[in-house]
Amino acid sequence: MSIVSFLDKNKHFNRIILVLRDVMSRPSGAIGLTLVAAHLVLALISPLIVPYDYKAMNSALMLSGPDSAHWLGTDHVGRDVFTRVLLGGREALLVTGVATPIAVIWGGLVGIFFGLVGGRIDEVMMRVVDAFLSLPWILKMLVLIVTFGTGIEVLIPTLAFFYGIPVIRIARAATHDVVARDFVSAARARGHGRMSIIRRELLPNVLDTLMVEGAMRWSWMLLAFSSLSFLGFGVSPPTPDWGLMIADARGFMSFAPWGVLGPVIALSSLIIGINLTADALAKALGIDRAQKAPI
Amino acid sequence: MLRMLIRRLFLGAVTVAIVSLIIFSGVELLPGDACTAFLEREAKGKLLENCREAQGLNRPAIERYVEWAASAVQGDLGVSANGQKSISELVGDRLKNSLLLAACSLALGVPLSIFLGVVTGLWRDRPIDLTLSTLAIFAMTIPEFVSATVLILLFSIWLGWLPGIVLTPAHAPLSEFFPEILLPVLVLTMVMTAHILRMVRSSVIEVMAGDYVQMATLKGVPHWRIVFRHALPNALLPAINVVALTIAWLLGGVVVIEVVFNYPGLGRMMIDSISDRDLPVVQAIALIVATVYVGVNLSADLLTMIANPRLRTMHMRRK
């Protein structure tokens, strides 16, 4: 292995470490990453640590308050709320965790492609993208879900497809910015092939923007997913999911608020965590140049 | 200038046309049609054929598209799946309700968010900025149904100040929606303000750190005049676009709020008609919302062009 290519491999690893360190050095990054990491760990190990079976209904204990046996009380069919809260993020994280990278990758590739191609095709494509974006998100997704069902094999592609569309615009804009710069002209003048220019000059510079965008996409997708679950179009019962739990517990809120508070805190903390991380990441990568976000 | 206007209108119309194509083909591609929805389990054999013929569903797609599009342009959106009611009537009610909700939220939210955005931008990193920005992050990231639920818990159940649910029927006159509309408006305002505030803040900071503000300072222009005469006209330009997006969102994207509060708007209708497979209604709503979105964006673009001298003047002598 030559010295040059060795330095190459090291460079990627080094950069990741440097960026992570930068993110953690900021209060927003530290809090955000911790929250996200905590949620991810929880999602992974929760089935091993939950005290009860999430399906176990107990008609004698419906809507009972928090006590030593049930730390967050029980829901309207007697299931342990604490258990369900711990498990509630698994489905959401699975679905969005798979759909987000797909969305960013497909949207990014299409956006970069059209950003490079330019011309008439690009203009037409942008009209189509705009047209898609003009439709209400719920409509787009519900139409597919209602027709094909709510299993994850429908949810993942649906979310990935519709959330990839805005990425097209962003990737295209980033591509335009990079292509205008001299080092790309220099590569062209040298006679490098198109694919080589995309791979070596364009992608590394556009990837930063896409990464930050990816983080934001993830948080919006989680919002959408939990909204869908809330409306009854996402996860199917009895799978525990925070959105669904809030929907179920809503009616009993006046006298049994714990059924709502648990999932509310869980869901909010995850989404806030992702957003804070995205903010810190943008600053660390130098995308938020004016260092505008407050923390 | 006029050329630009015509070009934009043209492009907007093209976008709406493409949307209508997408909507129509999308609906076409789905299994089932208005008849299968209407007849449900009896949708087979002769009954199905007759229904389709009566509805004109056995004609080629292009023909149906053109007919639908042509009448839509004239304001006739057809009839609902069960063939009973005029869609225009049905949608009309819901649309007016959604407009009311949107208008109230905008009236409250836009001035508030711009004001707060400017304040946090001018006093960046001070206590007021940190407080408001943190609140904004919360308002933005917490799902609407969560904030709605929490607010209902707070204002309706614990404090009992406001009704937590809307019981007024869809066709009622607008005035009857008060005070039930207040909590939904509050929630929407909260979310909207968070987004616009962040954006305005960012823009204000950028402009205040810029060259011409520094020059005005060095020219001895009093600070407040710099803010109002030099900085804000530039800093608020991007707000036009964000407000446009917000308007579009208020009309088509607030389904969850409508469900939580039982508000009879377009969003609820969307869900109901999708669940009922009432495809003509779905098509119609999609078209309306999309048209509003395109129209609002167009207005925002034009407004920006008017407000931004650089875009306004076509003949530029630059070196």
Add this chain to the structure above:
Amino acid sequence: MTTPIIDVKDISVGFTAKSGATLPILRNIDLTVSEGESVGIVGESGSGKSTLALAAMGFLKRGLRLLDGSVAFRGKDMFSLTRTELEKIRGGEIALIPQNSGQSLTPTMRIGAQLIEALRLHSSVPASEHVTKAIELLGQVRLPDPKAILSRFPHELSGGQQQRVAVAMALAGEPHALLLDEPTTGLDVTTQAHILELLRDIAHERNMAMVYVSHDLGAIARVCDRVVVMYAGEVVLEGTTRQVLKNPAHPYARGLLASIPRLADHHLPLALDGRPPVPGGVTAGCSFVDRCALVKHRCRVERPGLAALPDGELARCFYADKTAEVSLAGLGVVPVELESRGTPALQLDALSISYHQPGLLNKLLGRAETRVATVDDIDITVCRGETLGLVGESGSGKSTILKSVAGLLPPAGGKMTVAGGKTLAPVVDNRPPDHLRSIQLIFQNPDDSLNPRQTIAEILEQPLRLYFGLTGQDLYDRSVEILNRVRLGGHYLDRLPSQLSGGEKQRVAIARAFAADPELVLCDEVTSALDVSVQAAVLDLLNELKEKHGTTYIFVSHDLAVVKVLSDRVAVLYQGRLCEIGPSNQVYASPSHPYTEVLLGAVLEPDPDTAPTLSADDIVELSPPARGCPFQRRCPRKIGSICDSETPPWHRLDSGHAIRCHHKIDDLAAAQVVAVVE
């Protein structure tokens, strides 16, 4: 002695770094400016000169703070005044003319509104007369049609016009002192000369004190009485303009002056090695130790103070009296034997290039584009091993021609041929590998021409792998060798561009170009974005590489002195058309094309005894005229309507010198009595 109008006493300004340490931008600066006096502050990037000028107004950029000392303006301590008091003084008693007026004028306010604002705040003119006074001010800065300009927006004006508006705005309050922060950066040579004359006249007429910050010693020579030279946040030399520019008593100033190419020179300017220290980088001793030819042990441990010399100058050097001993002999450029020319390395025949594409609407309506070509009718032959300079101002098309030769912009018409008579394909995609390798392009801005995400090793790997298929150890060895050729060590390989200085980055760009072993190197304003002292080093390097490899250069620049020093032959372009071409010493002498004459006249030499000649008006040309001579609108020697209607003929003199003009050569020679170069 009268009280100075600006009295800066021992100020130090700095900022707090992430690590918590305080890093100084200015260290113990004293500066006094008397009424009616013009003082120039000279320095390169990082010297702190702009910070000093703004501090004179009591202003520090966000993040900077005053560590020590005081600034008094007309007796008032600027840093202890309230905001209201400062607002009264700034713009009124002391006014700033900023560096980039295009960005310093509020884009949403009309010119008139901004001018009247200044009048309202700082002048005693009654409101009813504001408009009249504004028009008067615009007239004083020699703007044509002032009334129309009042209702325009800043972006509708040219750079030169914007700068004049800034001057008018500064004068509105009838200030006692003017601060100018590099006011002619980015302006064309001729525009620059006009603006400087305006400033000079204004300063003299109104007896205003002036503080002129610049890196351009030519401008300073023209406008200032006294000069202060700054380096690494300190004043290192202070004296009258004559003293500092003719016989500087500090090694840095001497090196700086020597590194500026002059029209009368026959040799390359002397390069100053190394780079200035970063803020906080100087902990002990003199800040110039790393680059000084006179350095002794004492310099490294003791920081020299500003000592007065017998002739009244102040110098921060222990050995100021020995400065004259520093050798200034620059390297000579070996002239290319014109007889040894073989086949041309590049030939352009009737080349024409156009940037315009018909708009969508026009295409739909079937309208053909009838606009005039950006570049037209270019016939140039470049011989192997020679350096051809292309000069012209903005709009001259010189960079456009390079782009076409490089294959990035297909010409609209004409032919390009390379060595061996082979045609050069218009676009890179159609060129054979050999052509791709033998023609290399170096860009102006090194920040932009190097991929920020690639290490130097990867940057150099690209041409080496593409053209020679080198990998592994071979690749590594060759990369180090190339870096050494541009005087950079092998340890630069794993650095990122952001870790290098401007000069170093440009060297890497040069290394990348030479890695391909090219026959023809296209240099597009490669030194324009660099500091003066760094520029000399890069020119030196280019010359050395040329001598070693016999490379042919096409060197584009707006700086006439730089082009002259490096080039064998020079072509002068105006609005995309050739005006004159020939051996450089002939082109720079009389007889010249009227435009060449104007250009040469406008050059500012760092010599207080020379003055520019301003002949052509400072008009902005948007596009070349459809017919006739391209210079018809501005030519001071215009004959008449023949210049508007007919393309001027070529007059060929001996040794390949050609001028394109309707005048006869003898007439031109006789009229151009003043020779710029012997």
